[in-house]
Amino acid sequence: MNLEKVQELREELENLKKIYKKGNSIIIPALWRVQEIYGYLSDEGLEILANELNTTKEKLLQVATFYHFFHTKPTGKYHIYICTNVSCMLNFAYEVVDELRNILKVNENEVTPDGMFSWEEIECIGLCDQPVAGFINMKRITNLNKDNIKDIIENPQNYAPEKTKIELI
Amino acid sequence: MELVEKRLILSYTDDEGSITIENYIKKGGYKALRKALEMRPEEIIEEVKKSGLRGRGGAGFPTGQKWSFVPNDGNEHYLVINADEGEPGTFKDREILEKAPHLLIEGAIISAYAIKANEGFIYLRAEYMDAFKILKDAIIEAYNNSLLGKNILGSNFSFDLHLYPGAGAYICGEETALLNSLEGKRGIPRLKPPFPAIKGLYGKPTVVNNVETIANIPIIINNGGDWYKKLGTEKSTGTKIFTISGAVKEPKVCEFELGKITFRQLIEYAGGIREGSKLVGVIPGGLSAPILINDEIDIPATYEDCSLKNTMLGSGAVIVIDDKIPLAKIIRRSIQFFAFESCGWCTPCRDGLPWATRILRKIEVGNGRREDLDTLYEICNYIKGKTFCALGEGAQWILRVYIEKFGEKILTQG
Numbered sequence: 001m002n003l004e005k006v007q008e009l010r011e012e013l014e015n016l017k018k019i020y021k022k023g024n025s026i027i028i029p030a031l032w033r034v035q036e037i038y039g040y041l042s043d044e045g046l047e048i049l050a051n052e053l054n055t056t057k058e059k060l061l062q063v064a065t066f067y068h069f070f071h072t073k074p075t076g077k078y079h080i081y082i083c084t085n086v087s088c089m090l091n092f093a094y095e096v097v098d099e100l101r102n103i104l105k106v107n108e109n110e111v112t113p114d115g116m117f118s119w120e121e122i123e124c125i126g127l128c129d130q131p132v133a134g135f136i137n138m139k140r141i142t143n144l145n146k147d148n149i150k151d152i153i154e155n156p157q158n159y160a161p162e163k164t165k166i167e168l169i
Numbered sequence: 170m171e172l173v174e175k176r177l178i179l180s181y182t183d184d185e186g187s188i189t190i191e192n193y194i195k196k197g198g199y200k201a202l203r204k205a206l207e208m209r210p211e212e213i214i215e216e217v218k219k220s221g222l223r224g225r226g227g228a229g230f231p232t233g234q235k236w237s238f239v240p241n242d243g244n245e246h247y248l249v250i251n252a253d254e255g256e257p258g259t260f261k262d263r264e265i266l267e268k269a270p271h272l273l274i275e276g277a278i279i280s281a282y283a284i285k286a287n288e289g290f291i292y293l294r295a296e297y298m299d300a301f302k303i304l305k306d307a308i309i310e311a312y313n314n315s316l317l318g319k320n321i322l323g324s325n326f327s328f329d330l331h332l333y334p335g336a337g338a339y340i341c342g343e344e345t346a347l348l349n350s351l352e353g354k355r356g357i358p359r360l361k362p363p364f365p366a367i368k369g370l371y372g373k374p375t376v377v378n379n380v381e382t383i384a385n386i387p388i389i390i391n392n393g394g395d396w397y398k399k400l401g402t403e404k405s406t407g408t409k410i411f412t413i414s415g416a417v418k419e420p421k422v423c424e425f426e427l428g429k430i431t432f433r434q435l436i437e438y439a440g441g442i443r444e445g446s447k448l449v450g451v452i453p454g455g456l457s458a459p460i461l462i463n464d465e466i467d468i469p470a471t472y473e474d475c476s477l478k479n480t481m482l483g484s485g486a487v488i489v490i491d492d493k494i495p496l497a498k499i500i501r502r503s504i505q506f507f508a509f510e511s512c513g514w515c516t517p518c519r520d521g522l523p524w525a526t527r528i529l530r531k532i533e534v535g536n537g538r539r540e541d542l543d544t545l546y547e548i549c550n551y552i553k554g555k556t557f558c559a560l561g562e563g564a565q566w567i568l569r570v571y572i573e574k575f576g577e578k579i580l581t582q583g
Contacts, residue, residue: 019331023371027353032295032334066355066512068337069295085257086456087414089502090494123339123506124257124456125296128414128486129421138298166334167301169308 001044005037009045012037013052019168026053029168031064036165040071068122076111076118078156082134082144085124091131092145097121099146103153117153136160172438175400175408175426178265178272178384186268188303190310193271199316201387205279206324213283217386219394221406225261226251226342226379227455227483228559229472238366239284239374247375248281248289249365250383251347255294255339256455257506258486261410262380264422266293266300269384270307274330276383278316279390281328284376289328292347294335304332339510343558344377346512357512358558381410401427405471409485413439416446416491425470432466435487446491450574454483456503457563459570460490479570497537497579500571501529507564517552518561524548525568537580542572 012033013026020026030053034045041064046057053060064070071079082100084093101107104117111118127133130142137160141152152159176183180196187193205213218233239246250273254262265273273291281289293300308330311317319327333351335341341350345359348370369375385407389397398406405427414420418440430438432451442448450462453470459480461468468474475482490499508522525548528541549565549572556562571579 020333024353025333025351028336028350029334032336063353063355064336066338066357067335070336084502085506086452086490086499086502087258087420087488089499090415090488090490122337123510124255124259126254126260126263126294128258128260128412128488131414131420135296138295140299164298166295166298167305168332168334169305169330 006044006048009033009037009048010052013049016168024053024055027060027063028067029166031060031070032166035070036163040074074111077116078118078136078160080117080119080134080136080141080152081122081125082119083123083125083127083132084121087124087128088131088133093132095146096132096134096144096149099149100153103150116156138164172425172430172434174423175429176424177388177408178269178381178410179422179424181272181384182264182268187271188268188307190271190307190314193269193275197391198271198387199275201390202275202278202316203322205282205390206322206326210283210285213279213390216394217283217389220385220389220397221394221401221404222382222385222389222397223405223472224379225381225385225409225484227256227457227481229482232378232382235366235378236280236284236376238364239376240367241285242374245288245373246284246286247370247373248277248284248286249344249347249351249370249375249377250277250289250291251342251344251377251379252291252293252297252300253335253342253347254297254380254484255342256457256484256486258412258414258452258455258488259484260412260414261422261485263297263300264410265380265384266297267303270300270304271311272384272387273304273380274307274311274316276386277330278311278321278328279386280376280378280383282326284374286376287327287329289330290333290351290370291330292333292335292341292351294341295337296335301332301334308332338512339506340512340558340560343560346558347377348375355512357514360557401429402469402471402473404473405482409470409482411435411470411485411487413487413489415452415489416443416448416493417441417489418443428469428471431469432461432487435470436466436489439487439489442489442491443493446493449490449492449496452486452488452490454481455486456488456506457481457559457567458483459567460574462574495533496571496575497529497533500568500579501526501533504529504564504568507560511560515556515561517555518564521548521552522561522564525564532580539577539580542577542579546572 132144341356350356552565
């Protein structure tokens, strides 16, 4: 048990309970907090959640698996999304995906052996004015092409945020 | 002829935008709220009805009418703002959320007052990560200025506004799927009726409106419904925000008076088609809208003109298609999207769309045969009219139109 993370999650849940008071609305924001703290929906995080919300891990997973952003397995330290929907595809998104696969030598949703990277295609993220678009740890990367994607892999720390947290009220 | 925008909403995003309350008030912000609080809720609904405003999320349902379905029962009501902008090609709401959050908040307060809701949620897609912080800061500013919370501006009206995070699901842009998601469930659409106005969030009367729709409300209250109705055409009043993307030189977001611009002009406005390629067609209203080809793109970009051409204005997302990418690949990628985003509730959509995608993949790699088009058409018939919501319906609609307009060219082009 990672006490520091458990403590952080409990505090976050207390905050969320003040915002989402009715029904089970708290579930999706709470799942986000687990993923933000653990990097994915870890057993430990889900068990704490299930306890606090008076439900079961299975019921939480039933909800979570509906949504594309929730990961039930660890991702790489840097998780990259590339939009390949039509507007980005017209701007050669698949060249970016092919290059990414070539450099990282792993398939979609696999983690590189050093644990540093994983990637997946994503549907339209509303950045069609800056194609090809994507995310690195949920932070935008835009105007991608098969050349500049290399720099992102070489210097991911220059692009990724230190911490990802959805601000709620 | 020079094309001139009519920037009603987008004027609030100009210069430094109106992220802070000071900037927003400088641009005339929160005047409409003061005026609205002097009116009776029914008068506001009447004004919005008069304006002819139609929902800007895609379906184009008259907003005032939607509001008037909410019963006058004295019970708790909810306002939900649909900021789950997921229709491919659409990024208009992003512009409002990130640059004019107070316009949205003012619109939300007035709308809530009109439908007698004391609590509201902005259901914001997680893809718009930056917008959470911007909106949260703006909401706090509004609370600090007595614009949200108890007894707004000293009136009897109280309203709390929350942010709710999506987690990646196109279908949650459908209002009843959104409500399920907001209740912490899988985002599966609900059977209608009952409509949300009668039985919505937590089983209570609820209005779900798109971001751009709500952003129009302060403008309508400031200027009056009659003034707004004078803009645009009889059936498409006011202005519309368009986003132009795909095979154009300068993809962009812009706002025009409805009826005053054609799709060909919108392409020109985005710098024209890119170098060295030929125009194949235009998707007029997001990926769910069937493609327009040849002289069809000379029609005005309005709800009724699109309808006459068997397509829709949808979200106003104009995707320009050229011949640099093979047509079969574009169709395959489009149907793959709907297959991936199908919630799985209805068999025709859940099973039909992956089947169509597999056939399209075969065509894409050059192994397509004439009969494959017949099978695709058959799949469209299996889906049409046999699903709960519009996702499968839209997918079969665009596929059907591609086959009707391009036929065997799909097998050979590229």
